[in-house]
Amino acid sequence: MIAKVPTVKLSSGYEMPTIGLGTYARNAEQGQVQKAVEWGIEAGYRHVDTAMIYRNEEQVGEGIANKIKQGLVIRDDLFVTTKLWNDKHAEADVLPALEQSLSKLKLTYVDLYLIHWPVSVDQNDEDTGIDYIETWRGMENVVKLGLARSIGVSNFNKEQLDRLLTAAQIKPAVCQFEISPTLTQHDLVDYCKKLSIAPVAYTPLGLLSDARPEFSGKDLIKTDPKLGELSQKYGKSRAQIALRYLIQRGITVIPKSFTKSRIEDNLNLFDFELSRKDMNLVDSYNLNLRCVPALGMSNLKNFPF
Ligand SMILES: NC(=O)c1ccc[n+]([C@@H]2O[C@H](COP(=O)([O-])OP(=O)(O)OC[C@H]3O[C@@H](n4cnc5c(N)ncnc54)[C@H](OP(=O)(O)O)[C@@H]3O)[C@@H](O)[C@H]2O)c1
Incomplete structure (x- = not known):
């Protein structure tokens, strides 16, 4: 049965x-992302x-195109997010960057376009110091052109959100x-809600702890006994308890999995x-704990953490 x-x-x-499907993996095998989508x-x-x-935008696009072709969904049923990278923060670079993403995704618009980080670098990863307010003007332009339905930001802190809101004609709809x-x-989540973000x-x-072996034993999803008890009490997996907790706080979640059974489980919330x-x-x-x-960005202007 398809979950509502x-x-x-x-x-x-x-x-x-x-809930959305996260798609990032450092070492994805060829075709894995398409399959997961x-x-x-x-x-x-x-x-x-x-x-x-x-x-992986091509694979995401291929997966979507296949499901549309098979008649399972139409484009309008879907909400697709992509993000502008840090080396495309000049106002004039935003439109061509999104056009490239759209071409890979095989889409004519995205539902949400995000500034991935508030920091800005050149092709050699050197700091350009471009103000994200300038970038935002490029973001507003792609909404006006109909290429993004909503725009937002990612990895911005409270002060950066405040500054952006003062300058924005179109308010950021989302902060990821x-x-x-x-x-x-709690602090940043409450702040976003107060600002209607x-x-x-x-x-x-x-x-x-697979990703951070130094924290082995503190691994919430896999080992925490109290989460195990909650999991038994509700008849749900540990991951489902963690995701449901976020949903009940009014937060949208984008868990990534390339495992069919987990992709399905994570939706059952x-x-x-x-x-x-x-x-x-x-x-x-x-x-x-982040x-x-x-840390590789920590010496850049506008590093948020
Ligand atoms: N804006 C940003 O800067 C930013 C940064 C990081 C991530 N993201 C986005 O957020 C998405 C999610 O974040 P994430 O991928 O870092 O972490 P995550 O979704 O919290 O965790 C992914 C890991 O959890 C495993 N997993 C998934 N479901 C599970 C389950 N039910 N039980 C046990 N293990 C499970 C996955 O393994 P399997 O695949 O083997 O199932 C994978 O190793 C990313 O994919 C990306 O789209 C954005």
């Missing part, structure tokens, strides 16, 4: 499904998250940043509800 996914209304007026659409995902820098039971981010959680499963007490329990796992500290 609730949507959130963005300040642009468009609806965004509250196809499995996702078959399972009921209508929201897919990619980025120019993931170098890392949020999980091990990085609860929809928060989207990347790396929503939080700490996985809408037939149970965590009690207030259990929400507090999941909240208590907070380690304030899985994506982006």
